[in-house]
Amino acid sequence: MTEERFLLLLELLKNNQLSQESWEELRNAISENNYDHLLEEDFFHLLSDGNKNKTNSWTPEIEQQMWKEILNRRKLQPVAAVRVKQLFPWLRTVAAAVLLLVITTGGWLYFKWRNTDAGLSPVKMAHIISGSNSVILTLGNGSKINLDSVANGTVFVQGDVKIVKSANGRLLYEITGTNNMREVYNNIETLKGGQCEVVLSDGSAIRLNSASSMHFPTAFTGKRNRLVALSGEGYFEVAKSKDQPFMVSAGKVTVEVLGTSFNVNAYADEATIKTTLMQGAVKVFYGTSGKLIKPGQQASLSAGENDLKITTANMNEVLAWKEGKFRFDGAGIGTIMRQIARWYDVKVKYEGNIPQNKFYGMLPRKSNVNQLLEILEETGNVHFRTAGDTIIVMPGRKTK
Template identity: 45%
Template sequence: MGIRLSRLTYYKDDAFIMNQEEAKHRYEVLAEKWLKGTITPEEAREYADWYNTSQDAPVDIPASFAASEAAHEQRMLRQMEERIGMHTPIVPLVQKYRRLWWGAAALLVLAAGSYFWLQQQAAPATAPGNDEIALQYDVPPGTNKAVLTLSNGRQIILDSAANGTLALQGNASIVKQDDGSLTYLDTPGNNTHEVLYNTMSIPKGGQYQLTLPDGSRVWLNAASTLKYPTSFTGKERSVELTGEGYFEIAPDAHQPFLVKAGSLQVKVLGTSFNVMAYADEKSINTTLLSGAVKVLQGTQEKTLTPGQQATVDNQTGLVTINETEAEQAIAWKDGMFRFSSSNMAMVLRQVSRWYDIEVVYQGKVPQGHITGKVPRSMKLSGVLRVLELSGVHCKLEKNKLIILP
């Protein structure tokens, strides 16, 4: 009898053999051996028993196999089609809702929907077979980099600056920490009442982390800026954002925190939330992870609870509230692209910002949607491989990604 899988335990011939975590690791190892062709006959039988048995728990297949070989890819697709039969067929690329059926690195096998999710880093130089991507060279992923502009106009390139105190601004010392982040610390003895403003600018291909004078932490995504005072005085703590930022606000009931993003204002006391306010997007999105926030847009005022997202239409100014997967909004902070029926144009804008490339369309913007997640640590070639397999044909010329008809 084969291996019967349940949520809690795994049995063979009605004898307990391993718990869920042990089994998960076991089949990850066997999956890797299977893909590398090093699996023994006994292991192959064990893996085949599991492979052809329904399962509840997702299993990661590691990324260390040779993902650039088209044979592995086609073999896996055929095996998956055979496993799921025609009850859950591989979705044709011409359909409106496309799935990422193969990753450039690894995959999660989810029996319920048979999705393939990218999980780990890999950087194949070209895509396989007839869908080969024209790559003359590869583009590395973004890194931690930013430019800090002080109140006097002096600029400090943070990614090349040494750790330690970089400058004094009013009552604050600006310190670059050992992990590369920036922190504002109160400086005893300075009693200036002048309010000074600093601006952190993140270029395309960058991201950075900042701790504000009140202890609030901010993560800034590529192509973003944050303007803020070097000390918070008055009735509120106010900052100005363009682009995208994730905020963890230090509680202070007497001094609310205010994020201004264009015409939108997000007012909080102590909470964590994400604001996406790129000028080239159709809306400004505020996603709440914990606590509560008020979203102010003209005369409209909405209160969010965790798991909700406020969307402000950039054309009409209308605010709508929807339930959402909050983790998807902050996947960028955790090193992932995460898509859920995301349209191709939005996906390509994210790719453009993170890899500091220009996207040019030779025809219409590709239709369809992508669901899946891709590590932001991958080189551009890995992402382009996914796009090609999702029906987007492209070529890279220096820093210009050309989307072909």
């Protein structure tokens, strides 16, 4: 079956127009597990856009039926015991109005979480939502500007460079002349829960994830290379320049490019620095040793190691943050909680012997942290309680 045919059948299903014969065709296609990415995208569009900008056509009646079916199944058996093939017989009467796509040890499981449902017992953390979207720009003279409080238009002029906050929130560096081109460095920092986009004077665009910062010159004129320093995570779309390679210093590694798109994850609290290439070509250095990577590959340097490791990247997981998602494909609880801490601006503590299970799932980052923690608890491997702005992680019911 082609992807076009699969999407057509899915659309018919959503509108209650699917015949029994076509339903069997669709169900068989789903069982082949070749169309999970199409299901995910269809589901997530509904989640991220909300009812106001709904982009698919699941009817309210089907959505309501889906929720009833999920609640019934949750009462009948543990989450980890539900396999995807057991879901197919009732998939015809349930919708993809889901807030989370969880992969348990038994297969893919689709959930819709609603805070208003009395049948749930959520973790008592309703006050914790994503952190502040504040972005702090530090100018060459040391003065700091909170960009949230700055109106659109020119923010500041530094020599022959002006900084403009555009209508869509991007920060643009524009060269206005060459008579007063001084070497000036700026620093931009996203606080926990925030993100920002910066377009440098050469046209290179960088998007910073939460709790990240970048140190960079306001202009690259007269320089042998275009060097910026990154702490945290950033996605780079580099403007081409044969005469000036673009370089990113991130912890112990340096990435050198001429023009390409790539992601660098270099948080200080992560054990591995990862550079993932989307298109073009980059060379990643550790010390004087460099390795070329191709699109779809990832170069990683783990703590205590002296060599870069090249692997095939999980692009969906790497770029999930850029698309407004949490996505975990075999992540440990430590990795998940570090992301939660950076996005929701909370502290995390551990009590007891926490099992080293792997977790799989996807959730919009704009969701309340309750929804993510409750899903994790459903696996039976972990349990949570809170004290102020601290999330305490404990062993779950399966480990007792």
